[in-house]
Amino acid sequence: MSTAAESPTSEPSFYERKGIASWLLTTDHKRIGILYLGSMMTFFLVGMTFGVFMRLEQLTMGPTIMKPTTYNALFTLHGVMMIFLFVIPGLSAVFGNFFLPIMIGAKDVAFPRLNLLSWYLFMSGAAVSLSSLFTGSGPPDTGWSFYVPYSLRTRTNVTMAVFGVFLIGFSSIITGLNFITTMHRLRTKGMNWMRMPLFPWALYATAWVQVLATPILGITLLLVMLERLFHLGIFDPSIGGDPILYQHLFWTYSHPAVYIMILPAMGAISEIIPTFAHRTIFGYKAIVLSSMGIAAIGSLVWAHHMFTSGMSEVAIVVFSLLTFLVAIPSAIKVFNWVATLYKGSVELRSPMLFALAFIFLFSIGGLTGLFQGALAINVHIHDTYFIVGHFHYVMFGGTGFAFFAALHYWYPKMFGRMYSERTAIVAFVLIFIGFNLLYFTFLVLGLQGMPRRYYDHLPRFHTGHIWATIGSWIMVAGLLLMVINLVRGLFRKTTIPANPWGGVTLEWTVSSPPPTENFDVLPVISEPAYTFNPVTKEPA
């Protein structure tokens, strides 16, 4: 792909400087990526623990290990942490920060100091949100969507949690702005837009959504805080406000946010599949266009969260139609990924297993979305476990599995170390089985009429809840095994070559881990991305 020197540089790696200060004051995009990885994996494990306790409570009917107040706080915090502290920053903050500059042949992002600021905003937002656990009159119990007027009336510490999310929003906006500028200004010589790899492309589409949609969430949450403190009468119907207005504003951000979560995941999958099929991606342009299409149409479907809220009939029909249209670009991507296996040379390493599982699980997630888009069915399954199952298939089966795929794929590059491949595969199998047992059961429970956010359940839902809880144990065993394997890998002394998987994007031309400045000499690009098997022109 590049005409720059293929031999890795002898420059010291970016880990060379030691000491806490060298990390906390760093402006190196790779170090910031590692900082995000460490903090987000911690939040993920905490959020997962909350989930495990909820499943334990549901194992039996009636009160068992906690009271309703605790349970309601758990599902709220599980949602807030998983969404705002794990899947939204997600692949963008970790792998985007680490690899975007390298993949487009740049030495860093356009605004390195702003980049560090966004990590600090993220961490302070997280700290403020989590402090709601220990301050005021207890953790929020509204669900992560903070629906008014309950979120205005509850005595729990909603204000603090909402302010934390407000801060995290700024981190997201700044990262988006930074990435857009980086891609416009810092692509290396010869890397025109249509030679840019698909992960940066996906980050580009994501960044626009982050910049355009996140401010709406910021303002909305600010209004919730003001309403709680000063009773302005914007959302509270008892003083002349409109609760449906809140829902519109909330979902105007929070539905596009779903695409902030999934687009970078799709980008990572588009990197992993060609590498392990050892051939170029099928339909590069179609994938680029569908990323931009998802970002555009995805911004216009928010009200499909509100079909039962009492909106106008016209709005209901239009949003249902648009919802079906946004499914098309996702379907196009799935077809192109599968077609990329055709006439390849497929190697089933752990990143590839996670990537193929992503295609399967994301397909289930997308297809179950079609049920909800259809108005007649939506009336039945809205606000039930079907929805919970659906978005766990998309957010966890999709973004989560892609995150793990990317982590296993780029791990040797990021750390210059290697995990145990065999353990990685065992962990993958456990996660995959547990995941499906847990969330497929949710789909079934939802169809039977089990509402979400229920502390207790009626006897007819009991069997399903037992299966789901067993699934959660298997999945958590797999997740813990995976984390242990990845942490242990850091202590195994090995030397990793620059290109362990045979990838062709620029990050595989620099040493593992990369030097501080990424490149000695900036590469010059003369071919499309993903040229694995160049055709040798024979003389006519």
Add this chain to the structure above:
Amino acid sequence: MFGGASSFSGKVDAVFLYIAALTIAFLVFITFVMIYLVIRYRRGKGGKAQDIHGHLLLELVWTGIPLVLFLTMFYYGWTNYRYLREVPRDAMVVQVTARQWAWSFTYPNGRQTSELYVALGRPVRLDLKSLDVLHGFYVPAFRVKADVVPGKNNYTWFQAEQLGDFDIECTVMCGVNHSYMLSKVHVIAEQDFSAWYFGDSDVPVLSQAGPAGAPDPARGERIFKLKGCVACHSTDGSKLVGPTWKGLFGSQVTVLTDGKEVTLTADDDYIARSIHHPPKEVVKGFAPQMPKADLSDRDVADLVAYIKFLP
């Protein structure tokens, strides 16, 4: 899930089956192709990988076919949904009032209940009102759901097509006891409904047993509360005006019959006799002051079932 308990359920389930058939076929197809390609082109099989950049016709085909199918799903979902927005003119209007954490139903003649009673086959329009925060009115068996929004007059309707009792659940998080904001819809025959609606009995008297047939302890519990049994009988062992019902069934009781002490086992018969003819056998140590209640045989059977159900 395919019960057909309301006139709308069939319409929801039809769209569900249509989309399920298409999506399952798609999922099986794409998974099969994926696994086949992984095996067919696995590394080490000797074949040399080729860089195939794409195929315009294929891209158009796999954009076009999903587009058409998705539009049929949209259309089918929409047309069947419209049925839910067109309330028949002759529908009985019931006012549903939601508050943290209970439902209440007000009928056109002013009758108020905490559980909904409707006549089989008669359309019912529900006008939804909230006294505090958001709630969601949901009857899974009827496939009917609508948010109850304070300050907004949402509505929904249904026409029950099956006799029986169906769950009502709140679907929008409304506070600590959200998961206990439950009630029931009781679908009863038209003549029973009329008799109840225009009569003065709190609980409808059923001329025929519901589809379940078996005595229903849950209904027994309602009768226990509504008919005032609760005033004199406890269910937690404490002694009120009358003996507690806790542990009553199957126990040995000493009663006074015509001035004589008799010890007998509290079985179905004994309890039914005591309800029908209170002064006949009075438990030793209690005054003979229990009134005769206006209860049908089914009511009594359900009450007995409730007493059996108690620990």
